[in-house]
Amino acid sequence: MTDRSAAETTGPDQFIGATPDNALRNAERADAGPVLAADGTPLKKSLNRALRLSKLRALMLIAPLLIFVVVTFIAPIADMLFRSVENNIVADTLPRTIAALDDWDETTGNPPDNATFEALYKDMYRAVEAKAHTRLGSRLNYELTGMSSLFRKSGRKVEDMGEVFQDQFEDLDGFWKDGENWNALMGTDSWLAAMEGWDTSDKKGQPPFEMRDGLAAMLPQTATAFQDYAQFIQRVDEKNLARQDPWALVYSALYNDLTSGADVSGYTGPAVAELQAAAAAVDGFETVDYRAAFVDIDEDWADPEVWKTVRLYGPNLTNGYFLNAVDMQKTPQGVEMRPENQQIYITLFWRTLVMSLAITGMCILLGYPVAWLLANLPARSANLLMILVLLPFWTSLLVRTSAWKVMLQQQGVVNDTLVWYHSTAVGKILDPVVTLLMNVVIGALNAVVWIWNLLSGIWGAVDVELFTYAALGFERLALINNVTGTIIAMTHILLPFMILPLYSVMATIPPVYLRAAKSMGATNWTAFWRVYFPQSVPGIGAGSILVFILAIGYYITPEIVGGTKGVFISNRIAYHISSSLNWGLAAALGSILLAAVLLLYWAYDRIVGIDNVKLGG
Amino acid sequence: MLDNQPNDGFVVFDRVQKSYDGETLVVKDLNLSIGKGEFLTMLGPSGSGKTTCLMMLAGFETATHGDILLDGNPINNISPHKRGIGMVFQNYALFPHMTIAENLSFPLEVRNMGKAEREEKVKRALDMVQMGEFGGRRPAQLSGGQQQRVALSRALVFEPDLVLMDEPLGALDKQLREHMQFEIKAIADNLGITVVYVTHDQTEALTMSDRVAVFEDGRIQQLAPPDQLYEEPQNSFVAQFIGENNTLEGTIQEIKDGIALVKLDDGSLIDAKPINVDKAGDRTQISIRPERVEINPDLGASAHTLKAEVLEFIYMGDVFRTRLRVAGNDNFIVKTRNRADQQRLEPGTQVDIGWLPQDCRALDA
Numbered sequence: 008m009t010d011r012s013a014a015e016t017t018g019p020d021q022f023i024g025a026t027p028d029n030a031l032r033n034a035e036r037a038d039a040g041p042v043l044a045a046d047g048t049p050l051k052k053s054l055n056r057a058l059r060l061s062k063l064r065a066l067m068l069i070a071p072l073l074i075f076v077v078v079t080f081i082a083p084i085a086d087m088l089f090r091s092v093e094n095n096i097v098a099d100t101l102p103r104t105i106a107a108l109d110d111w112d113e114t115t116g117n118p119p120d121n122a123t124f125e126a127l128y129k130d131m132y133r134a135v136e137a138k139a140h141t142r143l144g145s146r147l148n149y150e151l152t153g154m155s156s157l158f159r160k161s162g163r164k165v166e167d168m169g170e171v172f173q174d175q176f177e178d179l180d181g182f183w184k185d186g187e188n189w190n191a192l193m194g195t196d197s198w199l200a201a202m203e204g205w206d207t208s209d210k211k212g213q214p215p216f217e218m219r220d221g222l223a224a225m226l227p228q229t230a231t232a233f234q235d236y237a238q239f240i241q242r243v244d245e246k247n248l249a250r251q252d253p254w255a256l257v258y259s260a261l262y263n264d265l266t267s268g269a270d271v272s273g274y275t276g277p278a279v280a281e282l283q284a285a286a287a288a289v290d291g292f293e294t295v296d297y298r299a300a301f302v303d304i305d306e307d308w309a310d311p312e313v314w315k316t317v318r319l320y321g322p323n324l325t326n327g328y329f330l331n332a333v334d335m336q337k338t339p340q341g342v343e344m345r346p347e348n349q350q351i352y353i354t355l356f357w358r359t360l361v362m363s364l365a366i367t368g369m370c371i372l373l374g375y376p377v378a379w380l381l382a383n384l385p386a387r388s389a390n391l392l393m394i395l396v397l398l399p400f401w402t403s404l405l406v407r408t409s410a411w412k413v414m415l416q417q418q419g420v421v422n423d424t425l426v427w428y429h430s431t432a433v434g435k436i437l438d439p440v441v442t443l444l445m446n447v448v449i450g451a452l453n454a455v456v457w458i459w460n461l462l463s464g465i466w467g468a469v470d471v472e473l474f475t476y477a478a479l480g481f482e483r484l485a486l487i488n489n490v491t492g493t494i495i496a497m498t499h500i501l502l503p504f505m506i507l508p509l510y511s512v513m514a515t516i517p518p519v520y521l522r523a524a525k526s527m528g529a530t531n532w533t534a535f536w537r538v539y540f541p542q543s544v545p546g547i548g549a550g551s552i553l554v555f556i557l558a559i560g561y562y563i564t565p566e567i568v569g570g571t572k573g574v575f576i577s578n579r580i581a582y583h584i585s586s587s588l589n590w591g592l593a594a595a596l597g598s599i600l601l602a603a604v605l606l607l608y609w610a611y612d613r614i615v616g617i618d619n620v621k622l623g624g
Numbered sequence: 625m626l627d628n629q630p631n632d633g634f635v636v637f638d639r640v641q642k643s644y645d646g647e648t649l650v651v652k653d654l655n656l657s658i659g660k661g662e663f664l665t666m667l668g669p670s671g672s673g674k675t676t677c678l679m680m681l682a683g684f685e686t687a688t689h690g691d692i693l694l695d696g697n698p699i700n701n702i703s704p705h706k707r708g709i710g711m712v713f714q715n716y717a718l719f720p721h722m723t724i725a726e727n728l729s730f731p732l733e734v735r736n737m738g739k740a741e742r743e744e745k746v747k748r749a750l751d752m753v754q755m756g757e758f759g760g761r762r763p764a765q766l767s768g769g770q771q772q773r774v775a776l777s778r779a780l781v782f783e784p785d786l787v788l789m790d791e792p793l794g795a796l797d798k799q800l801r802e803h804m805q806f807e808i809k810a811i812a813d814n815l816g817i818t819v820v821y822v823t824h825d826q827t828e829a830l831t832m833s834d835r836v837a838v839f840e841d842g843r844i845q846q847l848a849p850p851d852q853l854y855e856e857p858q859n860s861f862v863a864q865f866i867g868e869n870n871t872l873e874g875t876i877q878e879i880k881d882g883i884a885l886v887k888l889d890d891g892s893l894i895d896a897k898p899i900n901v902d903k904a905g906d907r908t909q910i911s912i913r914p915e916r917v918e919i920n921p922d923l924g925a926s927a928h929t930l931k932a933e934v935l936e937f938i939y940m941g942d943v944f945r946t947r948l949r950v951a952g953n954d955n956f957i958v959k960t961r962n963r964a965d966q967q968r969l970e971p972g973t974q975v976d977i978g979w980l981p982q983d984c985r986a987l988d989a
C-alpha cells in the first residue's frame with residue numbers, strides 16, 4: 008500500500024496541468040484575489056467579454072422563437088391579469104356622473120341631487136348615441152342584478168328627456184331647427200368654407216369640425232356638447248354634419264348656458280339676433296326635473312343602492328372581480344362574504360385542488376408500475392406496451408371521455424358486469440364480506456375527509472361520494488356525473504403524462520444498481536426502496552407537476568362526466584368566457600388559479616427541489 | 625465433484641453450463657476450484673463468458689446445468705444476504721443519490737448494524753483506500769479513480785470472504801490502472817480475502833493473480849499461475865493470447881527423445897517440444913517467444929536453423945525489435961536486449977535463426 012504522499016502525487020485527483028478539474032480549482036482559488044489575464048485585465052472581466060459575444064449570438068438565434076413565445080404566451084397572460092382588475096367602462100361611460108357623485112352623502116339614504124341626475128342625463132345621452140349603455144348595464148349587472156334592464160330601459164327614453172328644450176327653442180325661432188344654422192353659429196369660417204368645397208362622395212374626407220373662437224368662453228356647455236355631437240357624427244357615424252340636426256343634448260346645454268347668465272350682449276358673430284332673442288326668452292322656458300324624469304322611467308333610480316353601486320365601481324381599477332372570485336363582495340360598508348347561497352367559487356377552488364391532487368396520486372400509483380415495466384421489459388414487449396400507453400393520444404379526447412360515459416353510466420358496462428357478478432354464486436357469498444370491508448373503508452375515509460374539512464374550517468357533512476353498496480350491494484353504483492366519474496376519467500386521460508416522464512427517468516437507471524444493492528445483502532424490497540426508488544423520484548416529481556398542472560386547468564372531461572358535483576373551477580371560467588361574458592371575473596378566477604399553481608410550484612421547489620425534476624436523461 | 629482439487633475448494637464450479645437463449649451455450653462445461661485466500665483471474669477475449677461466470681457466482685444468473693458451490697454449499701441454497709460476496713462492478717455502481725459514506729454504510733445498514741459500529745467501519749474502510757476525507761461527497765463529485773477506490777472499499781466494508789471484481793479498472797487510464805492494480809493486490813493480500821477478478825488485459829492478469837483462468841468461447845483453455853501460463857502455454861490459443869508470440873505452421877516429422885522435428889510448410893526443418901501433438905503426420909503450430917529466438921545461433925551441429933530475411937528494425941530503448949520473414953511468415957519478431965555489442969540488423973540482411981528445442985512448443989494447429 009502506498010503512503011499518503013505517494014497518493015498525493017499519483018492520485019487520481021492530482022494531475023498537474025490544464026485539466027478541467029484544475030481549472031475549477033484555479034477558479035476557486037480566484038476568490039482569494041483576482042486572477043489576471045495575459046493583458047492585465049481581471050480574468051473574470053475578460054471572460055465575461057468573451058462570453059458576451061457568444062451570448063448575443065445565441066440570443067439572435069432564438070430571437071424569433073422568443074418573440075413568438077412573448078406574443079402568444081406572455082402577452083395573453085398579461086392581458087388576462089390586466090382584465091381581472093380593469094374597470095374603465097364605468098368611468099369612461101359616466102364620467103360626469105361619477106364626478107358629481109363625489110358630493111353625495113350616501114348615508115342619508117336619499118338618492119343624489121338633481122345635478123347628479125343632470126350629469127347622468129348628459130352621460131347617458133352620449134352613451135346611447137354610442138350604444139355603450141347596454142355594455143355598461145351588463146357590467147354593473149354582475150354587481151347588482153337589475154342594472155342591465157335599468158340601463159336598457161333608460162337608454163330608450165333618455166333621448167326624449169331633453170326634447171322639452173329643443174321644442175321650446177324651435178318654437179321660439181325656426182332658426183334653431185336647422186343643423187345648417189347651428190353649424191354656421193358654432194363653426195369657424197374656414198371650416199364652413201372647407202365644408203362647402205368638400206366632395207361628399209369622398210366619405211373619409213369630411214373636414215373635421217372647428218369651433219369658433221370665443222364661443223367656448225361664452226357658451227361653455229353648449230360648446231362642449233356641440234363639439235361632442237360634431238365629433239360623433241363625423242368620426243363614429245361618418246355622416247355629413249351639414250345634413251344632421253343637433254342632439255337634444257345641445258339644446259339643453261344652450262338652455263343651461265343662457266340661464267346661468269351667459270353674456271351674449273357683446274357677441275357680434277353670426278346669428279346675433281337669434282341668440283340674443285333666445286337669451287331674453289329662456290327665463291320663461293319650461294324646465295326639466297331630471298331626477299323626476301329618471302325616476303319616472305324606472306323607480307330604481309331613486310334607490311340609493313343603485314347609486315352606491317355606480318359609485319363603487321367608478322374607479323378605473325377594481326378588486327371587485329377578485330373579491331367575487333373568492334365569494335366576497337364589495338359593499339358600501341366594506342368587503343364582506345357573500346350570502347351563503349351565493350358562495351360557489353371557494354368550494355370549487357378547493358374541490359379542484361383536492362381532486363387534482365387525488366388524480367395526481369392515482370396517476371402515480373397506476374403509472375409507477377407501468378413505467379417500471381416499460382423500463383425493464385425486453386425491448387419487444389416494452390415497445391408493445393409503449394404503444395398501448397400512447398394509444399390514447401391517437402384517439403380524440405372527446406371519444407375517450409365519452410367512452411367512459413358508456414362504461415360507467417347506470418346501465419353501463421361496469422354496472423352491468425357488477426349486477427351479473429352479484430347474481431353469481433361467488434358474488435352471493437362474497438358480497439356481505441365486501442360490503443362490510445367497504446363500509447369500514449368508507450367510514451375511515453369519511454372520517455379523514457371530515458377531519459380535513461374541520462381543520463380547514465368547514466363544519467358539517469362530508470361531500471365525498473364513495474362506493475356505496477345498498478344493503479347487500481345489488482344497487483348500481485353511481486360512477487358518473489359525480490366526483491368518482493371525474494377522477495376515473497381524468498386519471499385515465501392524464502396517465503400517459505405520468506408514465507412518460509417516469510419512464511424516461513427509469514430508463515436511465517442502470518439495473519446494475521439493484522444488483523449492487525443485492526450483492527451487498529439487501530433484500531429485493533430494500534434494494535428497491537433504498538436504491539431504485541430514490542433515483543426515480545425526479546420522474547415522479549416531473550410527472551406529478553405535469554399531471555397536476557394539467558388537471559387543475561382541465562375542463563372538457565369534468566364537463567362531460569363530472570355532473571354538478573364533479574366540475575372544476577375551469578368549467579366556471581369557461582362559462583364566464585363563453586356564456587355570461589363576464590371576462591373580468593373569468594380573468595380573476597384564472598389569475599387565482601395561476602397564482603395557486605405558482606405557489607404550489609414554489610412550495611414544491613422548497614420541499615423537493617426543482618433540480619430534482621427530470622423529464623429524462 | 626472434481627477429482628483432484630489442488631486446494632480447499634472454497635468456490636467450486638462443477639460442470640457448469642449456461643445458455644441465455646436455449647440455443648447456444650455461453651459457458652460450456654466449466655470446472656474450476658478456487659482456494660480460500662486465492663487471487664484468481666478470469667482472462668479472455670470479449671464475449672468469452674467471463675461476466676456470465678461472475679454473475680452466476682454472485683447469484684444474478686442461474687446456471688443452466690451443473691453446480692456452483694460456495695464453501696461446500698450449492699449457491700442457490702444460500703440466500704443473497706448470507707452469501708457474503710462483495711462485488712465491484714465495471715462502472716462502480718456507486719449509488720448516485722447517496723454520499724460516499726452513505727454508500728459504504730448501506731451494506732452495514734441492511735445487516736442491521738448499530739450506528740456507532742457502522743461509522744467506525746466506514747471510516748476504516750475509507751481510510752484503507754485513502755479516501756477518508758471524501759465521505760461527505762457524492763459519487764459524481766469524484767474522479768474516476770476515486771470512485772473506483774470507493775467501489776472497492778464498499779465491496780470490502782462488510783468483510784466478505786469472497787470479492788468479485790468485473791473489470792474494475794477498465795475505465796481508468798494506464799498509469800492509474802497500474803497504480804490501482806498494485807493497491808488492490810496489496811489490500812487483498814492484507815485482508816486474506818478470496819478474489820475472483822475479471823479482465824481482458826493480460827498484463828493485469830499476470831501481475832496480480834495467483835492463478836489465471838484463460839477463457840475462450842465458454843471454456844477454460846488453461847488454468848495456471850502467471851509464469852507457467854507464459855512459459856508453458858498448453859495450446860495455441862493461450863500461446864497467442866498471452867504475451868507476444870511467433871507462430872509457424874507445419875507437420876510433425878518425428879517425435880524422438882521428447883523433441884519433435886517439425887517440417888514447416890516451406891520444407892525447412894526445426895526442433896520443438898511436443899505439447900499437444902502425439903504422432904508423426906499431425907498438423908502443428910509451433911510457438912516461440914520473441915526473446916527466445918537467437919540470431920545466427922551457435923547451437924551445435926545437430927541443431928536445425930532457419931533462413932530469415934530482416935524486414936524491419938525497431939529501436940525501443942531497452943530492447944531491439946527485429947521483424948523478419950521466416951518460412952513465409954512476414955511477422956516473425958525477434959527481441960534482443962540492448963547490449964553494447966549487440967548488432968543492429970539492416971533491412972534486407974539475410975540471417976540464420978534458431979532456438980533451443982525446449983523453448984519452442986509444438987501445439988495444436
Ligand SMILES: Nc1ncnc2c1ncn2[C@@H]1O[C@H](COP(=O)(O)OP(=O)(O)OP(=O)(O)O)[C@@H](O)[C@H]1O
Nearest residue numbers: 644645650668669670671672673674675676677824
Ligand atoms: N443477458 C444476456 N442475454 C443473452 N445473451 C447474453 C446476455 N449476457 C451475455 N450474453 C452473451 O453471452 C456471451 C458471454 O457474455 P459475457 O458478458 O459473459 O462476456 P464477457 O466475457 O464478460 O465479455 P466482455 O469482456 O466483453 O465483458 C456473449 O456472447 C453475450 O452476447
Ligand SMILES: [Mg+2]
Nearest residue numbers: 674675676790
Ligand atoms: Mg464482461
